[in-house]
Amino acid sequence: MSFELAVDIGGTFTDVVLQQGIEQSTVKVLTTSDDPATGVMAGIDEVLQITGADPTDARVMLHGTTLATNALIERRGAITALLTTRGHRDALEMALENRFEQYDVNIDRPVPLVPRELRLPVTERLDARGDVLIDLDEASVEALVPVLAARQVNSIAVGLLHSYVNPSHEEQIAGLLRAALPGVSISLSSEVCPEIREYERLSTTCANAYIKPLMAHYLQSLEEKFRSRGFGCPILLMTSGGGLTTLKTALSFPIRLVESGPAGGAILAGEIAAAGGYSKTLSFDMGGTTAKLCVIDDFKPLLSRSFEVDRSYRFKKGSGLPVRIPVIEMVEIGAGGGSIARPDTLGRIQVGPESAGSEPGPACYGRGGVNATVTDADVVLGKIDPESFSGGRMSLDRAAAVDALNRNIGTSMGLPVSLAAHAVSEVVNENMAAAARAHLSEWGRGMEERTLIAFGGAAPLHACLLARKLKIDRIVIPRNAGVGSAVGFLLAPVAYEVVRSHYMTLASLDPEAIARVMAEMHAEARTVVSEVVDPAGLQVSRNAYMRYLGQGYEIAVPVQDDPEAIRPEDLRAEFETTYKALYGRVIPGLEIEILSWTLNLAEPPGNKVLRLEPDLLDPLRLIEAREYCEMFDVITATSVETGCFERSKLDVGDYLNGPALITEPQTTVVVGSGYSACVTRQGNLVIVADLKKEIG
Secondary structure, three states: OOEEEEEEEOOOEEEEEEEEOOEEEEEEEEOOOOOHHHHHHHHHHHHHHHHOOOHHHEEEEEEEEOHHHHHHHHOOOOOEEEEEEOOOOOHHHHOOOOOOOOOOOOOOOOOOOOOHHHEEEEOOEEOOOOOEEEOOOHHHHHOOHHHHHHOOOOEEEEEOOOOOOOOHHHHHHHHHHHHHOOOOEEEEHHHHOOOOOHHHHHHHHHHHHHHHHHHHHHHHHHHHHHHHOOOOOOEEEEOOOOOEEEHHHHHHOHHHHOOHHHHHHHHHHHHHHHHHOOOEEEEEEEOOOOEEEEEEEOOEEOEEOOEEEOOOOOOOOOOOEEEOOOEEOOEEEOOOOOEEEEEOOOOOEEEEEEEOOOOOOOHHHOOOOOOEEHHHHHHHOOOOOOOOHHHHOOOOOHHHHHHHHHHHHHHHHOOOHHHHHHHHHHHHHHHHHHHHHHHHHHOOOOOOOOEEEEEOOOHHHHHHHHHHHHOOOEEEEOOOHHHHHHHHHOOOOEEEEEEEEEEEEOOOOOHHHHHHHHHHHHHHHHHHHOOOOOHHHOEEEEEEEEEEOOOOOOEEEEEOOOHHHOOHHHHHHHHHHHHHHHHOOOOOOOOEEEEEEEEEEEOOHHHOOOOOOOOOOOOOEEOOOOEEEEEEEOOOOEEEEEEEEEHHHOOOOEEEEOOEEEEEOOEEEEEOOOOEEEEOOOOOEEEEOOHHHHOO
16 A cells, blocks of 8 residues: 655654554654664664555655754854855844843844854945846955865855845856855855845845755755665655745755744644634644744644744844744744753753753663753653653663752752652743743734644643643643654645745836736746646745835735736735734825735645544543552642553543543653543544533
């Protein structure tokens, strides 16, 4: 039988899902940091062995990864240079010339990926319309070649003023560099981010250049190993915007993969929300290295044209590295199972953002780790069965976890090991709750009546405690939650979004120019997606990014199917409807301007085999535990007798009362005291504080 593969690489674990029809087989293996492709193939080999599937029957391999994000956060990218218009080399460091925290005199700005000595000026100048004011001086480019060679630069970003309108000078520079420095990676801002706003365009292009050699090495290694196993199917990459794209596109624009793994989880959460009828949800994806939270209203995750990597100051906007790409909007923090806990200089427990990763991993992994981590705390608290961890592939060392917590936390703070572990758990849970509150506040959304959809290897362990902090009454744990992002890849459409900046006002609207820009974007998107699917049946969606004249930020406004038929009054009505929904009012009498346009070409949603049907609760029956264990209870601060269940043995309609542990191969679900868990028709677990209210 033919099958699909989905692979998600995290900082600690690599998840593999093989789907035949509606049946899924899952594997979780440690990520191999020296060459992540080795871990991928180990997971694929294992799932093939479990299922007996033949590589020649594979239809497609869907892949997402946090490697790009981790490389940016940990600054493990290439030695990168930036060539820019003379007089503008410091635009990358000047940024927006504002302070993201007005009253803290000790704030640190994000450090540019390219140091000043490698931000190199070239002589040329275009005006805002793309007309040439100063021709490119090729000698000024050639004079930089010895500098680039001497500094062993292996990736170059080219970002010239106004090149989003006219890319000719950037293309000339690329030709000169390829001739003088063969093999050096080159990223042009006119290709990576052809949009207005110089700082964001330079930042995005530099980020693309910074990770491009690393991601190229990994993707080429993966393809080589994958083909050597006998697979002939295409490899599609998950993008940050929630669509699937080709390997070729990913090699050119790896910055689009920055949130590729978490995007799969957000898509899964949207499907779970739609199937269950949960119109206001918060997805919670906690793995080994990071936690990701995403607002999903009306069954769709928030989308954005910009994103900040590694917000380092209380999750505040402006404290991270900005990139302009299509992205599912979420907040990501260094809070995972491998996050390291230690006292700070004031004697407070700090958890993350540093992670033990997969090598050596938490102390309980028995791979040489000595730092106390969140997973070590969960083991000591009794939330994880050391014998059944990762489907029994790894046996955890509880004694090592106890030793690490005592040595790093307990002894110095005068706490018994159970309270030291509880303190670590409380700190990481509060960190995630604070991130969730900040994220919803930034987008003007409330926490009321939300459902928490939790997945990832560590999220089901912490979901009840996080929900309690956020005053959320319902939690949903999907089937195969431990590999939720990889499952989400199976639901994602093949899609590609293109953006162009083309300025006009509503008063001077030019339908012919709009149609011309849209046609160019459609052709570019069609070229990408036609390598994988027949473009004839794809859906086209278009947006105009509009604002009142003089404002600093735009909003996305839908554009009708026929660009030549666009009327100013229709666009104004759409803009005012969208603006009022966001800000509560419109501003009468003000001119409206359009800065950019986007076009997205995507598969229709119904093309996916896994699309979920409505999820309902059947008549419920109470089941009692046959096995018990000890788990630390946060309410009484003591160990309590806890029922133990295997998720595979729970049937639709079964329900149980907490405290309880529900184990499955890739994670453990902790049902806290005062909660009940029931199994829906889809096989999802719904955990609620008031079961009578849930069943109506």
